Amino acid sequence: xxxxxxxxxxxxxxxxxxxxxxxxxxxxxxxxxxxxxxxxxxxxxxxxxxxxxxxxxxxxxxxxxxxxxxxxxxxxxxxxxxxxxxxxxxxxxxxxxxxxxxxxxxxxxxxxxxxxxxxxxxxxxxxxxxxxxxxxxxxxxxxxxxxxxxxxxxxxxxxxxxxxxxxxxxxxxxxxxxxxxxxxxxxxxxxxxxxxxxxxxxxxxxxxxxxxxxxxxxxxxxxxxxxxxxxxxxxxxxxxxxxxxxxxxxxxxxxxxxxxxxxxxxxxxxxxxxxxxxxxxxxxxxxxxxxxxxxxxxxxxxxxxxxxxxxxxxxxxxxxxxxxxxxxxxxxxxxxxxxxxxxxxxxxxxxxxxxxxxxxxxxxxxxxxxxxxxxxxxxxxxxxxxxxxxxxxxxxxxxxxxxxxxxxxxxxxxxxxxxxxxxxxxxxxxxxxxxxxxxxxxxxxx
Numbered sequence: 001x002x003x004x005x006x007x008x009x010x011x012x013x014x015x016x017x018x019x020x021x022x023x024x025x026x027x028x029x030x031x032x033x034x035x036x037x038x039x040x041x042x043x044x045x046x047x048x049x050x051x052x053x054x055x056x057x058x059x060x061x062x063x064x065x066x067x068x069x070x071x072x073x074x075x076x077x078x079x080x081x082x083x084x085x086x087x088x089x090x091x092x093x094x095x096x097x098x099x100x101x102x103x104x105x106x107x108x109x110x111x112x113x114x115x116x117x118x119x120x121x122x123x124x125x126x127x128x129x130x131x132x133x134x135x136x137x138x139x140x141x142x143x144x145x146x147x148x149x150x151x152x153x154x155x156x157x158x159x160x161x162x163x164x165x166x167x168x169x170x171x172x173x174x175x176x177x178x179x180x181x182x183x184x185x186x187x188x189x190x191x192x193x194x195x196x197x198x199x200x201x202x203x204x205x206x207x208x209x210x211x212x213x214x215x216x217x218x219x220x221x222x223x224x225x226x227x228x229x230x231x232x233x234x235x236x237x238x239x240x241x242x243x244x245x246x247x248x249x250x251x252x253x254x255x256x257x258x259x260x261x262x263x264x265x266x267x268x269x270x271x272x273x274x275x276x277x278x279x280x281x282x283x284x285x286x287x288x289x290x291x292x293x294x295x296x297x298x299x300x301x302x303x304x305x306x307x308x309x310x311x312x313x314x315x316x317x318x319x320x321x322x323x324x325x326x327x328x329x330x331x332x333x334x335x336x337x338x339x340x341x342x343x344x345x346x347x348x349x350x351x352x353x354x355x356x357x358x359x360x361x362x363x364x365x366x367x368x369x370x371x372x373x374x375x376x377x378x379x380x381x382x383x384x385x386x387x388x389x390x391x392x393x394x395x396x397x398x399x400x401x402x403x404x405x406x407x408x409x410x411x412x413x414x415x416x417x418x419x420x421x422x423x424x425x426x427x428x429x430x431x432x433x434x435x436x437x438x439x440x441x442x443x444x445x446x
Contacts, residue, residue: 008048011079015041018081021092025052025072026212027099028113029059030418031293032347034216037072041095047074051102056109070109072099078209080179084220096179098209110414113349117205120353120410124360125253131356132249134184134201134336137214137344138242140235141165141193145228149235151193152227160188164225169195171221172214179217181210190306191239201249201333204356208348211244215344231344233292234299241300241307244344246355247325248337250276258334267315267324267372268335274369277313277322277337279362280355281370284311284321284341286404287354288390289397289423290411291342295430298393300343308340311388312373320373321390341390350411350419357410395427 014020023044025037037052051071078098085094101112108115124131141164142149152165160166165188173183182200189196197218199210215231222229234241250259250272260273269277292301300307306318314320323338342351361367373387391397401407401420408416 008045008076011076012045014079014081015044015095019092020081020095022094023047024082024094024096025074025099026096027072027101028212028347028349030111030113030347030350030415030422032113032212032345032349034212035059038094044074047072048076052099056101056111069104071102071104073102074099077206080213083175083178084217084224096213098212110412111418113347113353113415114205114208116411116415117208117349117353117356119412120356120360121203121205124250124356127360127363128253129259129360130251130253130256131204131352132201132251133204133207133352134199134247135207135211135342135348136243136245136247137197137199137211137231138189138244139195139197139218139344140191140230140232140242141168141195141222142228142230142235145230149228149230151191151236151239153188154192155188156192157188157190164227165193165195168218168222168225168227168229169197171225172218173197175217175221176210176214179213181213189240189242191236194240194242201247204352208352211348233294233297233343233345235296237299242344243300243307243340244342244346246339246342246351248339248355248359249333249335250359260336261334268327269324269369270335272363273335273337275362275365275367276359277324277362278367278369279360279365280322280337280339280358281311281313282362282367283354283358283404283406285388285391285397285400286407287358287401287410288341289394289401290350290354290407290419291339291346292390292397293347293394293423294343294345295394295426297343297345298391298397301341301390301392309389310373311390313369314372314374317372317374350415354407354410357406361406394423394430398423398427 020041023039023041026034028034037054051073053071056070074097080096082094082096100114101109103109141152143152144150169186173186176183183197184200185198187196218229252259260270262270301309303309308321312320313322315324321341
């Protein structure tokens, strides 16, 4: 995600010419929730020179009170005017800029998720590599946000959307394009009211920015259409869950060549790609809590559903955790690796960071890729094949996360501890709730 402005003066001119009166400085907390500090547009030059100070202790997982002072430094490559306010002339326009977080001594804040991904990208760059990704963002569009949400339609996979859903998707993709984010395609998914946006590949840092922005855009435009969007992984018991499959490439930093491609290999995989894939398989259980971070995430990662449960790879088998899709056009993007367990509730900065670290560890250690699992995994006997499975609950995933040296390295100790602390509390809160299923099952019998 980039804009066409190369200098602050270019942005100041746009602000003046387009009557931009406010600028929202945005960042995310540990869980990926967007936080905003709004400044007057006239104050942006000062913000670029000095930063904007804020109290980090008020942001979940950021800092304790004793270490709360920190400041935001805007990344001008993310400057965009919010398209949905274009018609409100009397209040002027609002722009958005994503920010990096710094401590009072001028150092990058260790608890900034964007910073964690930037550090991972720097490690790849030291190896002459650029990490490029293209997510498939799934979501549900509901008529309400109540306890029993009602899907906006009863259409299914690739059905033509009509009515409100079609308008919401069209307006969202148009808004994203205006903000410098290209949606390659969009379509209806399997569930009633379920949809998907597919992004054009870019480097992982700008793609994480794009995912955070897309979730904000979809929510805003749906609300304007009197609808409700959710990125909850499994909002309806009897309907498919929402995933965020991530297509991955490693490109040569100098030439742009796809370092995953080797046409002499049966799967088109270079030696680096095989080791990268082996690394993600080896650490899949340890990074699962970051890729599927909610109690509800594990309602989706269940046997018999389309989401993966086995830590395997394949080309044709959509039950595998990692796929190497066949190339319809080998000259377009080349060989890619698709990770299928992430869901749209994840913090994309942390998700891309742990995926990259796992893959790079595989390359550094020249890990050997196990054989592909092309049989139908939904029918296979786990006992017979002795296949490793993904965690079956957030609690199990957090146990794997807590013992992971790789995740500590990928996130840094601050983010690691804050994420673990927050998610352990979430699990404990869940255990205290008496569910409707328990009442229906037990109340009248015992």
